[in-house]
Amino acid sequence: MAILAPTSSLSKDSYSFSLHIQSSTIFGSKLKSGEFQQTRFSSYPGLTIKASRESLGLTQELKSNKLERVVETEDGSDLFEDMKHRFLSFKKHKYLENLEHYQNLAKGQAPKFLVIGCADSRVCPSTILGFQPGEAFMVRNIANLVPPFESGPSETNAALEFSVNSLEVKNILVVGHSCCGGIRALMSMNDEVDKSSFIQSWVVNGKDARLWTKAAASKLSFDQQCKYCEKESVNRSLLNLLTYPWIEEKVKKGILSVHGGYYDFVDCTFEKWTLDYKEDNLKEKNGRISVKSHLLWS
Numbered sequence: 088m089a090i091l092a093p094t095s096s097l098s099k100d101s102y103s104f105s106l107h108i109q110s111s112t113i114f115g116s117k118l119k120s121g122e123f124q125q126t127r128f129s130s131y132p133g134l135t136i137k138a139s140r141e142s143l144g145l146t147q148e149l150k151s152n153k154l155e156r157v158v159e160t161e162d163g164s165d166l167f168e169d170m171k172h173r174f175l176s177f178k179k180h181k182y183l184e185n186l187e188h189y190q191n192l193a194k195g196q197a198p199k200f201l202v203i204g205c206a207d208s209r210v211c212p213s214t215i216l217g218f219q220p221g222e223a224f225m226v227r228n229i230a231n232l233v234p235p236f237e238s239g240p241s242e243t244n245a246a247l248e249f250s251v252n253s254l255e256v257k258n259i260l261v262v263g264h265s266c267c268g269g270i271r272a273l274m275s276m277n278d279e280v281d282k283s284s285f286i287q288s289w290v291v292n293g294k295d296a297r298l299w300t301k302a303a304a305s306k307l308s309f310d311q312q313c314k315y316c317e318k319e320s321v322n323r324s325l326l327n328l329l330t331y332p333w334i335e336e337k338v339k340k341g342i343l344s345v346h347g348g349y350y351d352f353v354d355c356t357f358e359k360w361t362l363d364y365k366e367d368n369l370k371e372k373n374g375r376i377s378v379k380s381h382l383l384w385s
Contacts, residue, residue, distance in 0.1 A: 230269025
């Protein structure tokens with residue numbers, strides 16, 4: 088048995104990270120009837136979307152069977168043309184070469200894992216950990232958070248209920264990651280939540296991780312505190328999993344295991360640990376949780 092702190096010797100706290108978030112104006116000024124306005128996304132200067140307030144008549148729409156290309160890059164190539172080629176490559180080299188496997192999946196699924204990951208585009212669990220279709224049921228949200236049972240319905244606990252009670256997964260893996268914008272938002276927010284913000288209303292589920300980080304890492308820089316909280320929030324999510332009676336019951340019986348993970352994409356390392364469940368271990372010792380099988384893959 089081991090005791091896990093979010094900033095263990097395995098982590099590289101000497102790194103300091105900053106995340107620059109660009110805001111994009113999606114909707115332009117009010118349009119006159121029938122006028123077009125181009126909307127550009129600052130993060131993707133070549134991406135242009137044309138919109139009209141006045142819908143086309145059915146007759147006008149049927150004049151041509153060709154779809155007007157409305158999403159283009161600066162060189163004029165169609166983004167979906169590239170997507171089409173990737174799909175056809177998947178069909179040829181994956182689907183058709185493993186046809187029996189995919190036909191079996193069409194009849195049902197029996198994944199061994201539920202993976203709870205961040206919605207960040209840089210941290211796809213299937214890419215990082217090599218999950219193949221049918222191996223892992225996945226839910227991704229901002230900052231890979233697990234809300235406590237008493238917080239009420241959400242897409243995350245709906246996925247928990249379905250995967251644990253219906254699919255009967257044997258493992259739950261919560262994966263955090265470096266440079267997480269959701270954690271940065273959590274660490275930046277005021278004590279009073281802005282109810283008008285969907286982001287704040289969601290990341291407040293990590294408030295315990297924020298409070299502990301502020302207390303335990305107060306002498307660190309803000310960027311280092313965010314890195315600390317990225318791991319601490321995973322541990323708090325592991326504890327939140329045990330607030331669901333049907334999860335704790337299966338963990339207690341040894342038929343379900345709960346794991347934490349942390350992917351650092353700056354130096355491409357992955358930490359994995361498993362919650363060491365014993366009823367007396369649920370009482371935290373100095374803000375840390377008891378874990379076993381703590382590994383670093385580098």
